[in-house]
Amino acid sequence: MPNLITLRNVSKMFRRGREQVHALNDISLQIQVGEFVAVVGPSGSGKSTLLNIIGAMDLPSKGSVQLVDKELVQLNEKELTHTRANTIGFVFQQFFLQPTLTARENVLLPTLFSKQKQPESRADELLARVGLADRSNHLPDELSGGEMQRVAIARALINQPKILLADEPTGNLDSQNAQSIYTLLDELHQDGLTIITVTHSEELAARAQHRIYLRDGCIDKEKRNE
Amino acid sequence: MNLFTLSLKNLQRRKLRSGLTMAGVGIATAALFSLLSFNSGFDRALKEEMSNSGIHMLVSTEGCPMEAASLALHGGEIPKFLDARRLPEIRDVPGIRTATGMLIFSLIEDEGRAIYFYGVDDNYRDLKPHWKIDGEWFTGADSIILGAEAARVEKRKVGDKVYFPGIDAEFTVSGILQRTGSEDDGFFYLPLATAQKAFKKEGKLTGVGVSLADVEQFEQVKSQIETLPDVYVVSRDQIMQQISAITASSKTLMAAVLIVALTVSFLGVINTVLMSVFEMLREFGYMRCIGASPGHIFRIVVFETLLLCLGGGIFGVSFGMLFSSVTDQWLHNILPYAPAGEFILFDPLIIIASVLFVTFGGLLAGIIPGLKAANASPMEAVRNA
Numbered sequence: 001m002p003n004l005i006t007l008r009n010v011s012k013m014f015r016r017g018r019e020q021v022h023a024l025n026d027i028s029l030q031i032q033v034g035e036f037v038a039v040v041g042p043s044g045s046g047k048s049t050l051l052n053i054i055g056a057m058d059l060p061s062k063g064s065v066q067l068v069d070k071e072l073v074q075l076n077e078k079e080l081t082h083t084r085a086n087t088i089g090f091v092f093q094q095f096f097l098q099p100t101l102t103a104r105e106n107v108l109l110p111t112l113f114s115k116q117k118q119p120e121s122r123a124d125e126l127l128a129r130v131g132l133a134d135r136s137n138h139l140p141d142e143l144s145g146g147e148m149q150r151v152a153i154a155r156a157l158i159n160q161p162k163i164l165l166a167d168e169p170t171g172n173l174d175s176q177n178a179q180s181i182y183t184l185l186d187e188l189h190q191d192g193l194t195i196i197t198v199t200h201s202e203e204l205a206a207r208a209q210h211r212i213y214l215r216d217g218c219i220d221k222e223k224r225n226e
Numbered sequence: 227m228n229l230f231t232l233s234l235k236n237l238q239r240r241k242l243r244s245g246l247t248m249a250g251v252g253i254a255t256a257a258l259f260s261l262l263s264f265n266s267g268f269d270r271a272l273k274e275e276m277s278n279s280g281i282h283m284l285v286s287t288e289g290c291p292m293e294a295a296s297l298a299l300h301g302g303e304i305p306k307f308l309d310a311r312r313l314p315e316i317r318d319v320p321g322i323r324t325a326t327g328m329l330i331f332s333l334i335e336d337e338g339r340a341i342y343f344y345g346v347d348d349n350y351r352d353l354k355p356h357w358k359i360d361g362e363w364f365t366g367a368d369s370i371i372l373g374a375e376a377a378r379v380e381k382r383k384v385g386d387k388v389y390f391p392g393i394d395a396e397f398t399v400s401g402i403l404q405r406t407g408s409e410d411d412g413f414f415y416l417p418l419a420t421a422q423k424a425f426k427k428e429g430k431l432t433g434v435g436v437s438l439a440d441v442e443q444f445e446q447v448k449s450q451i452e453t454l455p456d457v458y459v460v461s462r463d464q465i466m467q468q469i470s471a472i473t474a475s476s477k478t479l480m481a482a483v484l485i486v487a488l489t490v491s492f493l494g495v496i497n498t499v500l501m502s503v504f505e506m507l508r509e510f511g512y513m514r515c516i517g518a519s520p521g522h523i524f525r526i527v528v529f530e531t532l533l534l535c536l537g538g539g540i541f542g543v544s545f546g547m548l549f550s551s552v553t554d555q556w557l558h559n560i561l562p563y564a565p566a567g568e569f570i571l572f573d574p575l576i577i578i579a580s581v582l583f584v585t586f587g588g589l590l591a592g593i594i595p596g597l598k599a600a601n602a603s604p605m606e607a608v609r610n611a
Contacts, residue, residue, distance in 0.1 A: 057515060057604040078519065084604070085517025096512040100235035105227050112229060113517040159517065 001032040003066075004162065004194050005054055010063035012049050012217075023049040024060070025217040031210070033162075036189040037196040038208035045214040047198040048167055054196060055090060055165045056083045068162060085114045089156030093168040095148040097140040097155075103127065103147075104136040107154045114159050126154035130184060146177025153184060157193075164188065166197040170204060182207060229522065233529035240502060247498040248538040251584055254491035255542025257484050259580040260553050260570060263546070265477065267569030272466055275408055275565040280353030282441060283461050285316055285325075285451055286433035307430035308457065310422075315454055316434050321447045323439040324352040327418055330432040331425045333392040341376075341390070344413045345421020353437055354410070360384060361401035364417045370397035375411040377402045393424045409565075476560070488584075491538070492591045499531050499595040510602035520600035527599045528592035535588025539581040546580075547572065 012024040024046045031037055031054075039047045052058040053065055056072055065072040068087060075083065084090075097106045104123055111119035127136045130150035140148055149169060156164055166185070170178035182204055189195050199205055209225040237244045287308040313327045329345035351363065359371065361384035372382060382388050382399050389396040397416070405411055422428045438447060448459045460468075503510070510523050546553070550570035557569055 052605065055515070081514070081517060081519045084515060090515045092512075096509070098232075098235075098509070100239050101227075101232075108227055109232075109513075110516040112227065112232065113513070113519065113522050155516070 001034060003030045004033045004035075004068060005029075005031040005196075006064075006066040007054075008064045008066075010053060010060040010065060012046070012053065012058070013061045022217050024053070027063070027217075027219055029212060029219065029222065031194065031196065033194055034189075034192050035194055035210050036185070036208045037194075037210040037212065038205040039196065039198045039212045039214060040200070040205050041214035041220070046217040047214055049217075050212075050214065051165055051167055051196065051198050054163075055088050056080045081113075085110065086159055087162050089159070089161035089164045091149070091152050091156050091164065091166040091169050093171040095140070095145075095152045095172075097148055097151060099140050102137045102139055103132060103143065103151045106140070106151055107158055110155060110159050116159055119158060122160075123154070123158060126157055127151075130154045131180075144177065145173050146180050149173060149177070149181055150184065153181070153188075157188075161193075163194045163196060166195065166199075168198060168200065170199070170201055178203075229525050230529050233526050234533060236502065236506070236526070237530055237533055243498055243501075244534060247494055247534050248541060250491045250494045251535050251538025251588075252541035252545055254484075254487040255539045255580055255584045256546035256549075257487050257542075258583060259543050259546035259576060260550070261477075261480055261484050262576045262580060263550070263570040263573060264480075264553075264557060266573065266576065267571055268473065268477075268565070269470075271565040271569060272470070280355070280437055281435040281462060282438045282444065283436045283448065283451075283459050284433050284465065285312070285436060285457050285459050287456055287458065307427060308433060310429045310431050312454055312457055313431065313434055316436065316451055316457075319447055319450045321439055321443040321450075322436055324349050324435075324437040326350040326353060326435050327431045328433055328435055329418060329421045329425065329427055329430065331421065331427075333390060335392065341392075342413050343421055343425070344415045345418040345425075346415055347418045350435070353435055357406070357410075358404040359401040360404060361399070363401060364415075365398075365400045367417060367420050368397050369400035369417065371401045371403065371415040372399055373403050373411040373413045373415075374405040376414055395424050488587065492587050495531055495534055495588060495591040496594055498534070499527060499592060500598065502530070503527060503595045503599045507599070507602050510599050511604055514602060514604035523602060524596040524600040527596040528589060531588045531592030531595065532585060535584045535591070536581070539584040542584070543577050543580050546570070547577075 007027055007029050010024055010027045011022065013020055013022050015021070027050065039050060041047050049058065053060055053072075054067070056067065056075075059065075059073055067083065070079075070083060072080070072083070098109065101109065104127060107123040107126055108119055110116075111123075116122070124133070124136065127133050130153055132147060132150055132154070135143060135147060140151070143151065149172075153164075153169075164185075169185070170181050173181065178201070185195055185197070185204075186207060197204060197208070205211055211223045213220040213222065285308070287306045307329075310327060313325065316322065317325045326349035327347055328350070331343045331345070333341045333343065335341060348363070351357070361371075364371065370388060372380065372388075377383070377399070380388060382402075384399050384402055386399045387396055388399060403410060416424065422430060436447070436451075438444060444461065448461070451457060451459050510518075510526075513523060514520075547570070550568070554568050554570055
């Protein structure tokens with residue numbers, strides 16, 4: 001399978017007061033099209049920083065990040081925005097649903113910023129796909145945590161991204177709701193979507209075919225299922 | 227759904243705050259609308275009043291022409307009087323259509339209400355061709371004609387007697403003016419000679435109202451009248467200019483208050499939207515994560531301020547129109563000179579101008595919060611997650 005993401009000697013440093021923090025230290029890795037990747041490691045190991053750099057939300061201090069055919073460090077702000085809108089779908093632990101928008105409107109939100117055609121029918125398809133067709137007109141505070149995360153996943157998929165980035169997608173869910181998210185991510189992976197998730201959940205990590213273990217900003221070990 | 231509806235829904239999240247901000251803009255807009263209407267309405271009412279007075283020029287004694295002009299329109303009294311012998315001499319000046327002698331006096335009644343008397347001769351009717359009188363013109367020396375409002379307040383009808391203890395005189399109502407909508411409605415009209423006798427001003431006049439046969443001959447007529455001893459001529463335009471000058475300081479004060487009100491309301495809008503921007507920085511950051519550009523975020527915020535100001539503007543103009551009669555009454559009370567008639571009328575241009583002004587102000591007020599929001603980093607959302 002061709003590489004979708006290639007990181008070469010990526011380091012990320014930032015200042016915390018007078019202290020220089022090395023969040024990532026000389027990371028090189030490749031992620032192939034259609035892989036289900038879990039990034040695991042203790043808190044402060046650099047998992048989220050790695051996800052942010054892959055997601056074009058942050059740029060490395062050193063090294064290069066190739067996403068599909070683009071070198072992210074060479075893109076300007078407009079091109080980075082376009083990349084985030086059309087290549088990447090984001091799912092976060094806190095869901096970040098707009099409280100005044102219905103589930104359907106939340107799913108449609110990213111299409112306001114892209115040039116997606118007929119987004120309404122796709123939003124309905126996605127809501128059906130995540131099992132929320134009958135909840136599409138409900139506001140977030142009328143939904144359970146699991147339902148909100150499924151809406152967030154549908155929203156991440158509305159612009160037909162090549163990669164789904166999920167930062168602790170089950171971190172705020174009970175085990176039953178977490179289970180439904182695992183199943184959904186599995187299904188999306190089986191459909192060919194590339195998924196990269198940061199997780200503390202061993203169960204979710206175990207489902208991934210490619211696991212990257214980080215420690216102190218470095219790759220401690222990397223495992224791929226054969 | 228579009229960015230505009232997204233902004234609207236954001237505002238709905240903070241109903242009380244948005245409502246209060248909108249009310250602030252609304253009050254400032256109502257003030258703006260009222261001031262613009264007043265500026266236009268005052269000039270119009272003044273022109274109408276001058277036109278209804280039928281006087282092209284007013285001849286009075288030297289030293290108090292403007293007071294005399296004001297009296298001719300509003301009633302009252304002044305200490306200097308014109309010799310009544312000037313009246314036939316003025317009538318003899320070529321180019322004059324009508325010249326009518328007037329003696330104007332006020333009387334304060336026990337309850338503190340001022341009554342304005344107009345002593346006029348028969349020629350006065352030529353200056354008031356639009357007058358419609360129920361009853362008759364003066365039928366004798368003891369007859370009186372009441373303005374419509376004066377008759378209403380005095381509860382008198384044609385044929386009734388009316389007694390004024392201040393001058394110890396009783397008159398018979400020979401006619402009542404039909405409502406004119408001008409100051410004329412509030413006056414009590416007496417035959418000139420009766421008024422001179424009642425107020426002990428025999429042979430005296432407050433002034434002579436002159437109507438010209440041809441307005442183009444104004445300067446020639448004026449020059450000839452001014453050859454008469456102890457007279458001074460003011461034109462209708464001069465009276466209007468003088469009145470406008472008297473009112474200018476009030477208008478300036480009102481404009482200053484308005485500028486303060488508008489500034490405070492726009493600062494209120496900036497504050498409200500800025501507060502919501504600070505509260506929503508994470509959400510904006512998240513929107514940046516899902517593909518919103520700084521321009522998208524800027525527009526969302528500017529639309530919010532636009533909606534606040536547009537809503538406030540529409541509310542303010544409606545409020546201003548709804549309470550226009552109250553504002554009218556207040557302006558009539560506070561101004562040093564206020565012509566009769568309504569100042570605040572339904573003028574589509576002023577309505578549109580008021581709403582457009584606050585909407586444009588809203589756009590400007592949205593710039594600072596918009597830029598702040600547009601700078602929200604996508605990292606803002608995830609770093610604090």
